[in-house]
Amino acid sequence: MNTNLIEGVVLLAVVLVLYTVYFVKGAKGKLKDASKKSVKMFIQNSIRLFAIFTIIAILEKFLSTKAVSTFLLKFSGFRGIIVGALAGSVMMGPAATSYPLGQYLLSHNASVSLVSAFLFTWVGIGVVSIPLEFKSLGKKFTLLRNSFTFIAAILIALLMGVLI
Amino acid sequence: MKQKQILKDWAIEIIIFVIVIVLAFLNPSKVSSALLSATKTYLNLFIVIVAIALLASFIVVTIPKQTIGKIIGKQSGIKGILIGATFGTLMIGPAYMFFPFFKELRGKGAGANIIATTIGAWAIKIAWIPFAITVLGWKVTFFFQWIDICIFDSFGNFCGGFL
Numbered sequence: 001m002n003t004n005l006i007e008g009v010v011l012l013a014v015v016l017v018l019y020t021v022y023f024v025k026g027a028k029g030k031l032k033d034a035s036k037k038s039v040k041m042f043i044q045n046s047i048r049l050f051a052i053f054t055i056i057a058i059l060e061k062f063l064s065t066k067a068v069s070t071f072l073l074k075f076s077g078f079r080g081i082i083v084g085a086l087a088g089s090v091m092m093g094p095a096a097t098s099y100p101l102g103q104y105l106l107s108h109n110a111s112v113s114l115v116s117a118f119l120f121t122w123v124g125i126g127v128v129s130i131p132l133e134f135k136s137l138g139k140k141f142t143l144l145r146n147s148f149t150f151i152a153a154i155l156i157a158l159l160m161g162v163l164i
Numbered sequence: 165m166k167q168k169q170i171l172k173d174w175a176i177e178i179i180i181f182v183i184v185i186v187l188a189f190l191n192p193s194k195v196s197s198a199l200l201s202a203t204k205t206y207l208n209l210f211i212v213i214v215a216i217a218l219l220a221s222f223i224v225v226t227i228p229k230q231t232i233g234k235i236i237g238k239q240s241g242i243k244g245i246l247i248g249a250t251f252g253t254l255m256i257g258p259a260y261m262f263f264p265f266f267k268e269l270r271g272k273g274a275g276a277n278i279i280a281t282t283i284g285a286w287a288i289k290i291a292w293i294p295f296a297i298t299v300l301g302w303k304v305t306f307f308f309q310w311i312d313i314c315i316f317d318s319f320g321n322f323c324g325g326f327l
Binding site for chain 1: 174176177180181183184187191194195197198199201202203205206208209210211212213214215216217218219220221222224225226256257258259260261263264266267270276279280283284286287292295296299300301303304307308
């Protein structure tokens with residue numbers, strides 16, 4: 001079975017234990033508030049996340065990973081790092097799907113720096129989820145976090161290039 | 165007035181919806197398979213989405229603002245950063261799934277530096293390290309994860325200093 005399910009069940013179990021402890025302690029009023037709020041949050045999050053899942057799936061269908069890799073292989077050196085980081089920002093998905101892509105790139109003589117920039121922004125920056133981040137955490141936070149992540153990705157890529 | 169607010173709140177979702185409809189006319193088969201895979205992703209992460217909603221509301225309702233500020237506030241120092249980084253490393257699913265959760269925490273006094281660190285640590289996934297090693301080789305994996313931790317802790321702090 002996939003790890004999402006197992007870890008999800010563990011997480012849910014922990015949360016339910018917290019609720020039960022509060023229930024036993026007798027703080028029913030607070031629990032009622034919490035469950036009401038969570039239903040609202042669940043519905044809102046579901047709609048927002050489903051929209052993001054949809055746009056990511058569309059991106060995947062219309063922009064194949066193979067095409068992206070072939071495109072990335074055209075670049076090398078510092079330009080490769082920048083293009084790798086940019087491509088990683090646009091592409092999204094679970095970290096695990098990016099590893100085989102990284103392998104493909106490495107086996108086709110892409111530099112370690114390019115691959116690490118790509119893997120890093122794949123998880124760290126999501127162009128698609130920026131609107132949600134914007135809404136949840138604010139303009140300043142989103143702007144700063146994403147630009148710093150991008151700079152960090154490039155620094156990490158350069159360091160990787162030196163170390164390996 | 166209320167309708168305007170709803171429109172504003174859901175602008176992005178509405179835009180995505182329109183994009184999907186337009187694309188559905190251009191290439192129905194690709195769009196339907198995309199919708200199917202989005203549904204699969206949603207179902208796959210359903211339990212986590214439920215758990216996050218429950219957890220976030222629980223924390224907001226039961227834990228006082230001061231306590232949250234003490235544990236993961238801006239001034240919580242290295243301890244708060246370690247907690248944030250550990251959380252980011254252990255959590256599953258895409259980071260953006262947790263943005264609403266972070267919003268609640270922010271409102272309760274969590275530091276921006278801690279949250280930035282948490283999102284940064286998302287690139288490190290302990291459960292996936294064995295897989296990463298087989299695919300990428302241990303050298304790349306090791307350095308990648310290790311440099312991540314170092315850079316992200318300092319960047320999270322740096323970033324938080326501005327907010």
